[in-house]
Amino acid sequence: MNNSFGYKTKIWFEEPESDNPFAARKSYCHGYDVYGDILSKATWFEYLYLLFKGEKPSPRQAKLLETLALALTNLGPREPSVRAAMNGGVGGATHAASLMSALSVGAGQCGGGHEVYILMSLWETCGLDLGLWLQKLHDPVEDKREDIWKPMEHAPGFDPNGVSCPTPVKQTLSALARYDENGCLSFLEETREQLEASTGIPLSMTGVAAAAFHALELDAHSATMLFLILRLPGAAAHAIEQRHLGWKHFPFYGAHIELTEDAAHFELPNAEELGL
Amino acid sequence: MSLQDLLDQERSHKTAMGKAFLCDRVVFRGKDLHQELGDKDWFSLYLFSITGKEYTIDEIKMLNYIWLCTSYPDPSIWPNHVTELAGNSRSTPSLSLMSGMAISEASIYGRRPDRRAISFLQSTNKAVKEGAELGEILLAELKKYRVVYGYGRPLARIDERILHTVKKAKELGFADGEHFQLALEVYRYLRKNKRLSMNVAALDAALCADMGMTPEQYQLFMTPCFIAGMVPCFIDGITKPEGSVFAMRCESIKYSGVEKRSW
Structure with a gap:
C-alpha cells in the first residue's frame, strides 16, 4: 500500500471494494456510513x-x-452574482463557468x-x-x-x-x-x-x-x-434560462457606456484595397 | 451612495477606461486600440491596461522575466496540480487554467504574499528614509505578524529563482533601484539574525516598486504569472488516460476522526 501522498482528514474514510483498492465499498462521514445509513435516514441539511x-x-x-x-436559494436576476451567471449562460459558456462567475462576483x-x-x-x-x-x-x-x-x-x-x-x-x-x-x-x-x-x-x-x-x-x-x-441554485437556474432565451433577448449595455476620455479618430483600413 | 446616484447610474455608465464602438473602433484607456496600440506586443498592452503607462524595452524585458522565471511546469505545485487534475478529469482548457489561476490568489504563496511584500517594501523604504532603523522595523514586523512577506519559503530551503533574477536585474540595470537594494538588505539582516532566506516574491515586488507600481497594480500584473507553467500540466493531464493521474487508493486517506457510529 502506497499512502505516502494520502490526505489527512477527520471528516472521511473509506473501505475499498475487494476487487479494487481505488473504489470505495463504504464511505464514512464523521463516522456515519454515508450510503448505508445517512442516505436513508438523514435530510440533506442534517448531512x-x-x-x-x-x-x-x-x-x-x-x-x-x-x-x-x-x-x-435565489436572490433574483438583479443580484450581481446571479447576473454574472446569466452573462455566462447567455453566451453558451460551460455550466461550471457560469457558476464560477457567480462565485467570483458573489x-x-x-x-x-x-x-x-x-x-x-x-x-x-x-x-x-x-x-x-x-x-x-x-x-x-x-x-x-x-x-x-x-x-x-x-x-x-x-x-x-x-x-x-x-x-x-x-x-x-x-x-x-x-x-x-x-x-x-x-x-x-x-x-x-x-x-x-x-x-x-x-x-x-x-x-x-x-x-x-x-x-x-x-x-x-x-x-x-x-x-x-x-446561493448557487438561483444563479444556475437563471443562467440556464438565459441560455435558452438567447442573446437577442438579453440586454447589451453598449449604448449605456459613456466614454469620458476618447482617443483620436482614425479611418478604418480600406476594405476595397484589402480585397474585402 | 444615494438613491439619486443609483438612478443616475441606471441611466449611463461613465468611464475613462474604454469602449468598443462596434463596426468602427475601440478606445483603450484613451488610445485607439488598433491604430495607436496595434504595434505593441500583448505583454506591453497588458501592462498598459494596468497602469496606463508605457514601459521601456528593458523594463518590459525585466517584467517579462518575472513571469517567465516562475513558470514551472510541475504538477506538484498546487495551481498546476489543479490544472492537471482538471485536464485528466477531462474538463475544458479554460476551466482548468482559470481554476489554477484563481487558487494562485493564495495566502502562503502567490498573490496575497505578493501584495504584502510590495506594500512592506514601500512602507519600509519610506520609514528608513525618514530615519527609522531597519532592524527594528523587521523585528517589530516579526513580533507582530511572525512573517516578513517575501522571506522564507514553504517546502524549500532556498529559492533558485533569486540568483537568476538578481543576474537579470544586474544585466538590465535594475539592481540599483532603492527597493531592490532594500530587499537585499532585508535579506542580509534576516539571514544573519533570524536564519530566514529570501524568496523571489521580495525581489519581484522590489523591481515593480522601483517601477512605480502600487500594490493593486502589482497584483494585477502578477495575476497570470503562473499560467505558462500550468499549460503543460493541463496538456499532460489531458493526454494521460482519463482519471488516472495522482491515483489514490481508499486506504491512503489518513483518517483520524471519530470511530464508526450509527445515525
Whole structure:
C-alpha cells in the first residue's frame, strides 16, 4: 500500500471494494456510513451540518439551516452574482463557468461571501453585546495590512445603497429567529433599528445570514463557504434560462457606456484595397 | 451612495477606461486600440491596461522575466496540480487554467504574499528614509505578524529563482533601484539574525516598486504569472488516460476522526 501522498482528514474514510483498492465499498462521514445509513435516514441539511460541524444538528438547527438555505436559494436576476451567471449562460459558456462567475462576483464584500466572513469574526468578538457592535461596525477589520481584499467601505451586514430594511430581509430574520437556540437572531431583530441608526444604512441579507451561521455555531470559513454554495441554485437556474432565451433577448449595455476620455479618430483600413 | 446616484447610474455608465464602438473602433484607456496600440506586443498592452503607462524595452524585458522565471511546469505545485487534475478529469482548457489561476490568489504563496511584500517594501523604504532603523522595523514586523512577506519559503530551503533574477536585474540595470537594494538588505539582516532566506516574491515586488507600481497594480500584473507553467500540466493531464493521474487508493486517506457510529 502506497499512502505516502494520502490526505489527512477527520471528516472521511473509506473501505475499498475487494476487487479494487481505488473504489470505495463504504464511505464514512464523521463516522456515519454515508450510503448505508445517512442516505436513508438523514435530510440533506442534517448531512450538510454534519459535514461542516462533525456532529448531527438538533432538529431546530437543521430547520434553521434549511430555512436559511431557502432564503438564499435565489436572490433574483438583479443580484450581481446571479447576473454574472446569466452573462455566462447567455453566451453558451460551460455550466461550471457560469457558476464560477457567480462565485467570483458573489465572493465580494458588498453583499457577498467576504462580507459574511468579516461578520463572522464580528460575531465572535461582539456576541450579544450591543455596545461592542455599535463600536466595531464602524471599524470592522482589525488587520490593516495591505491585502487582496480592500478595506470595508460600509458597515458589514448592512446595505450601503439601501434606504430602509427591505421586507424580505425582515421576513427572513423573523422566520429564522423561530429556530434560533442561541438568541443571535432575536438579538439582531431587537437591535436592528439601533444598529441601522448607528450605521445610517439598513440591515441586509448578509447580516441576517451571518447571524444565522453564528447561531448554528459555524466558524467563519464554513459560514462563508455555505453562503457561497447556498446561493448557487438561483444563479444556475437563471443562467440556464438565459441560455435558452438567447442573446437577442438579453440586454447589451453598449449604448449605456459613456466614454469620458476618447482617443483620436482614425479611418478604418480600406476594405476595397484589402480585397474585402 | 444615494438613491439619486443609483438612478443616475441606471441611466449611463461613465468611464475613462474604454469602449468598443462596434463596426468602427475601440478606445483603450484613451488610445485607439488598433491604430495607436496595434504595434505593441500583448505583454506591453497588458501592462498598459494596468497602469496606463508605457514601459521601456528593458523594463518590459525585466517584467517579462518575472513571469517567465516562475513558470514551472510541475504538477506538484498546487495551481498546476489543479490544472492537471482538471485536464485528466477531462474538463475544458479554460476551466482548468482559470481554476489554477484563481487558487494562485493564495495566502502562503502567490498573490496575497505578493501584495504584502510590495506594500512592506514601500512602507519600509519610506520609514528608513525618514530615519527609522531597519532592524527594528523587521523585528517589530516579526513580533507582530511572525512573517516578513517575501522571506522564507514553504517546502524549500532556498529559492533558485533569486540568483537568476538578481543576474537579470544586474544585466538590465535594475539592481540599483532603492527597493531592490532594500530587499537585499532585508535579506542580509534576516539571514544573519533570524536564519530566514529570501524568496523571489521580495525581489519581484522590489523591481515593480522601483517601477512605480502600487500594490493593486502589482497584483494585477502578477495575476497570470503562473499560467505558462500550468499549460503543460493541463496538456499532460489531458493526454494521460482519463482519471488516472495522482491515483489514490481508499486506504491512503489518513483518517483520524471519530470511530464508526450509527445515525
